[in-house]
Amino acid sequence: MQKKVLVTGAAGFIGSHTCDELLSRGHQVVGLDNLNDYYPPERKEANIEEIRGSDKDGNFHFIEGDIRNAADLDAIIEGGEFDAIVNLAAMAGVRVSIDNPQLYIDVNLSGTLNLLQSAHKHGVENFVLASTSSAYGDTDTIPFVETDPCDRPLAPYATSKRAAEMLAYTYHHLFGVNATCLRFFTVYGPRGRPDMMAYKVLDNIFFNTPCNIFNNGEMWRDWTYVADIVQGVANAAERPLGYEIINLGRGEMVKLADFVALIEEITGRKSNLESAPKIDADVERTFADISKARKLLDYSPQTSVKEGIENFWAWYKTSVLEKSEV
Ligand SMILES: NC(=O)c1ccc[n+]([C@@H]2O[C@H](COP(=O)([O-])OP(=O)(O)OC[C@H]3O[C@@H](n4cnc5c(N)ncnc54)[C@H](O)[C@@H]3O)[C@@H](O)[C@H]2O)c1
Numbered sequence: 191m192q193k194k195v196l197v198t199g200a201a202g203f204i205g206s207h208t209c210d211e212l213l214s215r216g217h218q219v220v221g222l223d224n225l226n227d228y229y230p231p232e233r234k235e236a237n238i239e240e241i242r243g244s245d246k247d248g249n250f251h252f253i254e255g256d257i258r259n260a261a262d263l264d265a266i267i268e269g270g271e272f273d274a275i276v277n278l279a280a281m282a283g284v285r286v287s288i289d290n291p292q293l294y295i296d297v298n299l300s301g302t303l304n305l306l307q308s309a310h311k312h313g314v315e316n317f318v319l320a321s322t323s324s325a326y327g328d329t330d331t332i333p334f335v336e337t338d339p340c341d342r343p344l345a346p347y348a349t350s351k352r353a354a355e356m357l358a359y360t361y362h363h364l365f366g367v368n369a370t371c372l373r374f375f376t377v378y379g380p381r382g383r384p385d386m387m388a389y390k391v392l393d394n395i396f397f398n399t400p401c402n403i404f405n406n407g408e409m410w411r412d413w414t415y416v417a418d419i420v421q422g423v424a425n426a427a428e429r430p431l432g433y434e435i436i437n438l439g440r441g442e443m444v445k446l447a448d449f450v451a452l453i454e455e456i457t458g459r460k461s462n463l464e465s466a467p468k469i470d471a472d473v474e475r476t477f478a479d480i481s482k483a484r485k486l487l488d489y490s491p492q493t494s495v496k497e498g499i500e501n502f503w504a505w506y507k508t509s510v511l512e513k514s515e516v
Pocket of ligand 1: 198199200201202203204205222223224225226228234255256257258277278279280281282297301320321322323373374375376377378383
């Protein structure tokens with residue numbers, strides 16, 4: 191059955207792929223984004239144009255707006271008759287959040303509050319929140335299971351996301367809002383964020399931009415390809431589940447040094463990374479137990495890290511390298 195979904199952060203990396211996926215399933219999508227300059231807004235505008243380009247049925251509508259603006263947001267949701275809200279809008283940099291914690295609380299927590307209030311007020315059936323593996327903090331217990339304690343976040347970003355998960359619980363408890371909090375694990379792929387490792391390594395190789403490798407690459411991440419993640423996001427948008435926290439990862443750890451070596455192998459070029467010590471806001475390893483996602487969301491990641499990097503590299507060649515030569 192066709193649903194109408196509000197996707198916040200629609201112009202961003204995961205948001206734009208989420209819009210594509212929901213549209214391909216025949217849903218109506220309203221995308222909202224403030225097109226901020228955390229990375230070049232032209233990239234976000236290009237993402238919106240790509241969504242428009244593949245929207246054959248005229249089911250996509252974009253609104254430039256800010257989730258911190260409660261009144262504007264409420265007017266959009268009041269008139270929207272949405273079945274679901276997928277809140278992907280956020281300030282997403284872990285390390286940057288240390289220097290600007292207020293912004294992270296304003297957008298990631300207060301922005302989520304504005305959405306939850308309007309969702310409740312206007313009877314939106316389902317609310318999906320982008321959360322993060324950072325909620326787990328530094329833990330020795332792997333893989334990460336949703337029932338693990340998450341009360342020691344290492345950076346304001348992680349705190350803001352964990353607090354938003356808890357706020358969603360409160361709205362579920364008090365008002366019956368269905369809320370699914372999805373903990374994403376290091377997502378990469380086409381339209382990726384320029385501040386993330388895969389992108390930075392390619393920029394280092396082809397533009398000689400500085401890029402640190404922390405702890406000599408002795409860090410482990412559950413790298414998850416974006417097309418896999420958005421299957422889980424779209425399934426969550428279609429299925430009200432009460433209140434749930436669900437990991438979305440690939441369910442496999444790959445060492446950072448090996449990830450970089452794979453990029454070098456696939457591009458046939460050497461990077462020139464600068465060694466840097468591990469910083470306090472970074473966890474040493476992330477590794478998702480995805481059995482709950484498999485059960486509740488029929489989530490089944492298909493893309494190997496090698497295949498994912500090959501796809502990312504193909505996108506980078508046409509969307510970054512070739513454009514820079516013009
Ligand atoms: N990429 C990852 O590995 C990862 C991992 C864990 C969680 N997440 C979460 O997934 C979501 C999407 O992340 P992404 O990697 O696509 O990042 P992104 O920065 O590409 O996308 C976020 C989008 O939100 C928009 N935005 C920011 N503040 C806004 C505001 N006040 N009002 C409206 N729009 C606003 C930005 O302009 C951007 O387009 C975020 O909530 C992020 O915290 C991402």
